Amino acid sequence: EVQLVESGGGLVQPGGSLRLSCAASGFTFSSYSMNWVRQAPGKGLEWVSYISSSSSTIYYADSVKGRFTISRDNAKNSLYLQMNSLRAEDTAVYYCARNSSYWGQGTLVTVSS
C-alpha cells in the first residue's frame, strides 16, 4: 500500500524557516517524481514544487521561488521541502504527492507572530 507521511509543520514567525519531510513507503520511491502541494485555510489547492525521480529536474511555483528548496533522498525514501523567509501567506496545509496520484495527509504550517 502506498503511504506518504508528512512531518515538520508547526508555528513559525514571519521570516523564519521550517523543513518539511515526507516519508514514503509501499512503492519504489526512487522511480517516481514527487510534488509538494499546499492549501491555505479555507482556500483551494496550489502546486508548490516538483522534483524528478533522480533530482535532475526541479520546478517551483513563482510564489515560492528563491525561498523554498525541494530535495529528496532516495536511499531514505524521503522527500523534503526547506522553507525560508516564510510569510503569513505561506500558512497552509502542505501535502506531498507521488506524481499527481497518491497524496499524504498533510502537515500544517502556520506563519504568525
Next chain:
Amino acid sequence: DIQMTQSPSSLSASVGDRVTITCRASQGIRNDLGWYQQKPGKAPKRLIYAASSLQSGVPSRFSGSGSGTEFTLTISSLQPEDFATYYCLQHNSYPLGFGGGTKVEIK
C-alpha cells in the same frame, strides 16, 4: 502557464441527482487531467485520471470525459457520501494547475 477554469464554484443537489462539473484549460492539454474529491480535513483523493479513466476502487457513478481544453466530471446519481469539494488538475506541463474547486452541497 496553463489556467484551469472550473465551474460552477458551488452547487446544491439532492441525493439521486445527476451532477456535472466542468473544467476548461486555457490551452490544449490532451487528456492530462485528473479529478479529485476532498472532504473537510482530509487530503484530496483522485477519482479520475487521464481525463476519463476511473481510479481503482472509485464507484462507477463517477465518470470523466473530454480532451484538449474542455473536461467534465459527472456523478450519475449523487450519494450522501459524495457531498464534498471537487477539483480538476492539469499535469500536462509545469506549473501544475488546479481548478478553483466546486463545493457540492445538500439541497
